[in-house]
Amino acid sequence: MDIRDDSLQKIARRHWYNFVDPVTKLLLALFLTMLSFDFTPLYFEISLVLFSLTLLLLSRLSKATVNAVSFCLFLIVTMVVIQGLFYSHNVHPLFSVMTITFYREGFLYAATMSARILIIIFAIGFFMGTTTVSENAKYLESIGMPYKLVYLLMSVCYILPQIQQNLSKIQFVERARGINPQKTVMQKVRSILPILIPLIIKTFDQSINRSITLQLRGFDRPERTLATPKYPYFKAKFSHYLLSIVILLLIGCKLWQIISRFL
Amino acid sequence: MKENGIDTKASRFNMWKLHLSVATVTLIPAAVGINYVAKAFAEGLKLPLWLGSLGTYLASMLAGPTAGAISGFINNIIYGLTLSPVSTVYSITSIAIGIVVGVLFNRGWFSNVKRVFVSAILIALTSAIISTPLNVIFWGGQTGIPWGDALFATMIGNHINIWIASFTDEFVLDIMDKVVVAYLAFFIYRQLPQRMINYFKDNQ
Amino acid sequence: MANNQQISINDLSFxxxxxxxxxxxxxxxxxxxxxxxxxxxxxHAGKTTLCRILAGIIPNMMAGDLSGDVQLGPLSPTQNWPALNQQTGFVLQDPASQLSGLADTVADEIAFDLLNHGVANTEIQHRVTEVARQLQLTGQLQRSPNSLSGGQLQRLAIATAIVTKPAILILDDPTSEMDPQGRTEFFNWLTIIEKTTILIVSNEIDDLCEIADRLWLLVDGELVNQGTPLEVINQLKPDWQIGTPQVYQLARSMNWSLGTDLFPVNVNQLRGCLHDRHST
Incomplete structure (x- = not known):
């Protein structure tokens, strides 16, 4: 029995998205973002939104993505309103409510930017929903990233949920103790110090201990056994090269668009 | 005097060291965590501030500008991946904040109450200068904070240049945030035990 | 003279x-x-500091004013730390900070040291299973380290320290969160480890007297006594405020001495003492 592999995952069927490696997924997100910057017709933007949404729906729609969309929704609405009313190139009225006129140009401008934001959210959501922290860590190490960096990136992913837990505990205790409602901003800021300082000292102490432990446990030694990727991926290297080249071309293209405006 | 000169030279060299020590590698996740906690507190108390760079400040002060810059960068990357994807692009701003705090701290601009204020203004300026183009590219100039955006809307409603309007929107918010965070970091750093400060200094 | 067959600390101040x-x-x-x-x-006798020096944490990671000389067999924590570290297992006082913070399962956590040492995968499987069995963690191998109880966490910390088969094992209060039964099992298990020098800080004086070959007694940063548990416990001074084993307390109150005014400090000695009294 292989004790170090999650046996549940072995039984579970491999999905199509498990054949795509994490780096390709990230490059894909970057590629879609660059496309939306290079080609701005609204129909094209909408089809990109639909494409990335399809990717997401065919894999896993995580709660985080839904949260991200709802988080941005308010901003998108205000953006449409502000640009529809005040965009500097506004000429053609789109519609009027009472005496307020919305303009076509501003509306289109805001719609393009909103589409871009949705594309980024969906493409990143696809990456996040279909990979796990340990899969990413193993893959990055296997393609030659120094273990120190892999550790750094991944430990952040692990520390956030822990901190979240600590925080809700503290907030619970604080609520039970009953803090007086504070009036001014300064009073509010001062009221968090008695909680914040011990928490910060504890957090830094844990990092000191962890750094000692890691050194004692032979972290980052040259003879470390390289991790093997969790899944065999389909044409990983080829996809990296292809996507990187296309992304570079798109960036070059965008830069040329900007420069040629000044020529 | 001569010895002093050599010392400062050596410490300046250390300040820019790109090699990551294990202590720095474990400090950075802690800094990101503190950013997250501070942000959660600001939201919980409904403060008109972000406070989300407190950990970055402390990392810069404890382990130098490189550590601060990396904390800021990773903070936004992870935050972007897990919570709000667009904030990934503001990692550039966070890198700059980390560097500026580290340099100012090393040159003694966090040593007393008056100097901290000057530092805070420099940090806010840096942050606003770098964030403004990003705001324009991604959000048409908005910051996402309602009353800052109301200011922005009024300004472009009066045909003020979008860059000026966006910079004003960002800078007004930044100056409050960065002043409060700078004083918080200044105060908290003085409460840290000396053994902790020494550990991170020795293990850079 | 440095002796390759012993641990020697010489005029150490820090x-x-x-x-x-x-x-x-x-x-x-x-x-x-x-x-x-x-x-x-x-x-505050300096026990943890002494452990840190023995493991080379001082002066390699924590700075200070260190004088004197420490020699663990052929190696010294100040002069050949990388080589020493490779052969040393350390268990910190706080087991949670012993974890790598990057393992999804207990099995991955134990394997971390072996991976760092470049051990092959089949060997890793074998050793992780073996160590988990010894420390009764087999049932937890697939669980997340964050879900363990305090005692289990301490056993995991110990597992990570011994999985590399170190020649020197330094344990800083490794049983503080274990229940009494787990603690007794742990101390008994220590005696069956072979070819390993074990330095253990503990307040469990009863258990220590059962298993230790020697005791070093620190009071306010000074080594006030060293020797076998029998010698050290019998020479305690009241103002050092060190607890005594129950066996010793019982033997003293019953006046069951081993002759020459020494009172037994562990069950074996007590048994011997009573045996002698019956036979005479």
């Missing part, structure tokens, strides 16, 4: 840089390799 008072004052001690050495002492 002051942390953030502190003006020395934590350790002129400590000199010896013990043979492959023995179990119990380090006891009152609060």
């Amino acid at each position: 002051t942390y840089r953030h502190d003006s008072n020395a934590v350790l004052h002129h400590i000199s001690a010896t013990a043979p390799l492959n023995s179990i050495i119990g380090i006891i002492g009152n609060h």
Whole structure:
């Protein structure tokens, strides 16, 4: 029995998205973002939104993505309103409510930017929903990233949920103790110090201990056994090269668009 | 005097060291965590501030500008991946904040109450200068904070240049945030035990 | 003279840089390799600092004013730390900070050291299973380290320290969160580890007297006594405020001495003592 592999995952069927490696997924997100910057017709933007949404729906729609969309929704609405009313190139009225006129140009401008934001959210959501922290860590190490960096990136992913837990505990205790409602901003800021300082000292102490432990446990030694990727991926290297080249071309293209405006 | 000169030279060299020590590698996740906690507190108390760079400040002060810059960068990357994807692009701003705090701290601009204020203004300026183009590219100039955006809307409603309007929107918010965070970091750093400060200094 | 077959500490003093008072004052001690050495002492006696020096955390990671000489067999934590570290297992006082923070499962956590040492995968499987069995963690191998109880976490910390088969094992209060039964099992298990020098800080004086070959007694940063548990416990002074084993307390109150005014400190000695009394 292989004790170090999650046996549940072995039984579970491999999905199509498990054949795509994490780096390709990230490059894909970057590629879609660059496309939306290079080609701005609204129909094209909408089809990109639909494409990335399809990717997401065919894999896993995580709660985080839904949260991200709802988080941005308010901003998108205000953006449409502000640009529809005040965009500097506004000429053609789109519609009027009472005496307020919305303009076509501003509306289109805001719609393009909103589409871009949705594309980024969906493409990143696809990456996040279909990979796990340990899969990413193993893959990055296997393609030659120094273990120190892999550790750094991944430990952040692990520390956030822990901190979240600590925080809700503290907030619970604080609520039970009953803090007086504070009036001014300064009073509010001062009221968090008695909680914040011990928490910060504890957090830094844990990092000191962890750094000692890691050194004692032979972290980052040259003879470390390289991790093997969790899944065999389909044409990983080829996809990296292809996507990187296309992304570079798109960036070059965008830069040329900007420069040629000044020529 | 001569010895002093050599010392400062050596410490300046250390300040820019790109090699990551294990202590720095474990400090950075802690800094990101503190950013997250501070942000959660600001939201919980409904403060008109972000406070989300407190950990970055402390990392810069404890382990130098490189550590601060990396904390800021990773903070936004992870935050972007897990919570709000667009904030990934503001990692550039966070890198700059980390560097500026580290340099100012090393040159003694966090040593007393008056100097901290000057530092805070420099940090806010840096942050606003770098964030403004990003705001324009991604959000048409908005910051996402309602009353800052109301200011922005009024300004472009009066045909003020979008860059000026966006910079004003960002800078007004930044100056409050960065002043409060700078004083918080200044105060908290003085409460840290000396053994902790020494550990991170020795293990850079 | 440095002796390759023993641990020797010679006139060791240490002051942390953030502190003006020395934590350790002129400590000199010896013990043979492959023995179990119990380090006891009152609060703030410098036990943890001594462990840090033995493991090379001081001066390699924490700075301060260190003088004197430490030799663990052929190696010294100040001169050949990388080589020493490769052969040393350390268990910190707080087991949670011993974890790598990057393992999804207990099995991955135990394997971390082996991966760092470049051990092959099949061997890793074998050793992780073996160590988990020894420390009764087999049922938890697939669980997340964050879901363990305090005692299980301490056993996991110990597992990560011994999985590389270190020649020197330094344990800083490794049983503080274990229940009494787990603690007894743990101490018994220590005696069956072979070819390993074990230095253990603990307040469990009863258990220590059962298993330790030697005790080092620290009071306020000074080594006030060293020797077998029998010698050290019988020579305690009241103002050191060190607890005594129950066996010793019982024997004293019943006046069951081993002759020459020495009272037994562990069950075996007590048994011998009673046996002698019955036969005479």
